[in-house]
Amino acid sequence: MHQYSEFAYIYDELMNEVDYIAWIEYLEQIMAIENASVKNILELACGTGNITLPLAIKGYDIVGMDISEEMLNVAVKKSKEIGVDIVYLEQDIRNLEFEVDGLDCVLCCCDGFNYILKDKHLKNIFTKVYYQMKEEGIFIFDISSYYKLTKILGDNTYGEEKENITYMWQNFFNYENNTLDMDLVFFVKDENGKYDKFNEYHTQRAYKENEIANILREVGFSKIKTYGDFSFEKPKEDTERITFVCKK
Ligand SMILES: C[S@@+](CC[C@H](N)C(=O)[O-])C[C@H]1O[C@@H](n2cnc3c(N)ncnc32)[C@H](O)[C@@H]1O
Incomplete structure (x- = not known):
């Protein structure tokens, strides 16, 4: 079972504690600080459209891209229900193909x-983004930090019993290639009260801030800022989410 297949249909329920409204506000604050005039946006790895949809409702002309057909199914369903037209493209961003130049903003x-487990793939993506962005464009993305993947998630087991979903999540960190293997098992209650079980295996790469900054510089980005945990402060040792703000 590939990543974000069956999981797609319960993703939003498991993410319901994430404050996406605050996330959108944070992105717009960054755009304002950078004096970025943003009308069109390409969003990479958009998933079920939790960032895409609110931005489209606000009037941005946004295209969402994701490798998971199932995540996009959920995204399309949500935008149809609300009556907002959004173009979603099913694509592996490691081979990003998007022939629209002059983008105001790229998000991930x-x-x-x-x-994205390999440096060379990250470099491919950053290169493509660099060339598709307009001269004054802005590239904003975040990662879970090396600290979070090694010290918080790494080699830990989590479990939770919710009303309709119970899950176990076992992690194994591999220091040879700095990847975190996540073994997820879900039990989802159907309308008759019976549980269906499924597994997914996810792998995430733990990148250090400077590894990413170096690749960004290599492909040509010259203005790179980083912020820790939705603040406007530099990331600290125990920052869990690092936001990168990049310009040419
Ligand atoms: C944690 S989800 C985030 C989804 C969404 N951005 C959000 O904020 O809810 C990570 C997403 O990355 C997507 N993804 C992982 N590898 C990808 C790839 N190579 N190309 C495109 N999307 C990818 C997954 O399918 C999934 O939807």
Whole structure:
């Protein structure tokens, strides 16, 4: 079973404690600080559209891209229900193909790049983004930090029993290639009260801040800022989410 297949249909329920409204506000604050004039946006690894949909409702012309057909099914369903037209593209961003130049903004939120396991693939993506962005464009993305993947998630087991979903999540950190293997098992209650079980295996790469900054510089980005945990402060040793703000 590939990543974010069956999991797609319960993703939003498991993410219901994430404050996406605050996340959107944070992104817009960054755009304002950078004096970025943003009308069109390409969002990479958009998932079920939790960032995409609110931005489209606010009037941005946004395209969402994701490798998971199932995550996009959920995204399309939500946008149809609300009556907002959004173009969603099913694509592996490691071979990003998007022939629209002059983008105002490219986004990738909530770990999208942690799923890119190899430097060379991250470099491919950054290169493509660099060339598709307009001169004054802005590239904003976040990653779960090396600290979070090694010290908080690494080699830990989590479990939770919710009303309709029970899950176990076992992690194994591999220091040879700095990857975190996550073994997820879900039990989802159907309308008759019977539980269906399924597994997914996810792998995330733990990147150090400077590894990413170096690749960004290599491909040409010259203005790179980093912020820790939704603040406007530099990341600290125990920062869990690092947001990168990049310009040419
Ligand atoms: C944690 S989810 C984040 C989804 C969304 N950005 C959000 O904020 O809710 C990570 C997403 O990355 C996508 N993803 C992972 N590898 C990808 C790849 N190579 N190309 C495109 N999308 C990918 C997954 O399918 C999943 O939807």
